[in-house]
Amino acid sequence: MNLGLLALAVAPGLAIAIYIYWRDKHEKEPIGLLVKCFLLGVLTIIPAGIIEALILGKLELDFGDMGFLAALVSAFIFVGLTEEAVKFWVLMKYAYSKPDFNEPFDGIVYSVMISLGFATFENIMYVYQLGAGVGVLRMFTAVPMHAACGIIMGYHVGMAKFGGSSAKNGLMFAVLLHGTYDFFLLQGVSPFLYLFIVPVLI
Numbered sequence: 001m002n003l004g005l006l007a008l009a010v011a012p013g014l015a016i017a018i019y020i021y022w023r024d025k026h027e028k029e030p031i032g033l034l035v036k037c038f039l040l041g042v043l044t045i046i047p048a049g050i051i052e053a054l055i056l057g058k059l060e061l062d063f064g065d066m067g068f069l070a071a072l073v074s075a076f077i078f079v080g081l082t083e084e085a086v087k088f089w090v091l092m093k094y095a096y097s098k099p100d101f102n103e104p105f106d107g108i109v110y111s112v113m114i115s116l117g118f119a120t121f122e123n124i125m126y127v128y129q130l131g132a133g134v135g136v137l138r139m140f141t142a143v144p145m146h147a148a149c150g151i152i153m154g155y156h157v158g159m160a161k162f163g164g165s166s167a168k169n170g171l172m173f174a175v176l177l178h179g180t181y182d183f184f185l186l187q188g189v190s191p192f193l194y195l196f197i198v199p200v201l202i
Contacts, residue, residue, distance in 0.1 A: 041117020
C-alpha cells in the first residue's frame with residue numbers, strides 16, 4: 001500500500017470534516033457518532049455503485065463519450081440522484097432521530113460526515129487507480145463538491161427537524177448541485193462547457 005497516495009486521498013475529506021466540526025460552535029457532536037456517520041457514508045458507496053453499474057450497463061452508456069442528453073440523464077438521475085439519495089437515507093434513518101441532533105446546525109454536521117465518508121472512499125479508489133495528479137485535482141473539485149451537497153442537504157434537514165423547511169428540499173437541492181457538476185464533467189459536446197465546473201464549485 002502506498003501511504004503517500006492514501007494520505008493524499010484521505011486528507012481533503014479529513015480537513016473538511018475538521019473544519020465543519022470546528023464550525024459547530026454551540027454544542028459539539030459526539031466524536032463516536034460522527035465517526036459512525038462517516039463509516040456509514042463509506043458503506044453507501046456500495047449500493048450507489050451497484051445501482052449505477054446496473055443501470056448504466058443495461059443502457060450501455062459510456063462515461064467517456066456522452067452527448068448532451070445522455071450526460072444530462074446520467075448526471076442528474078443515475079449519478080446525482082443515486083448518490084445523494086443513499087446519503088439522504090442514512091441521514092434520515094440513522095442520524096435524524098439521535099438525541100444529540102438537537103439544533104438545526106447538527107443537520108449540516110451529520111450530513112457532511114456522511115457525504116465525506118462517501119467522498120473519501122471514492123477518492124481513495126480514484127487516486128489508487130489514476131495516480132497523485134487526480135488526487136490533487138479532486139482535492140479542489142469532487143471532494144469539496146460532495147461536502148457542499150452535504151451542507152445543502154443538512155441545512156434543510158436540520159431546519160425540517162425544527163419546523164423551518166422540508167427535508168426533501170435538502171435532497172432535491174443536493175441532487176441539483178451534484179447533477180449540474182457532473183453534467184459539465186460528463187458532457188462531450190464542447191470543451192468550453194467544462195469551464196462551467198468552476199462557477200458551480202464556487
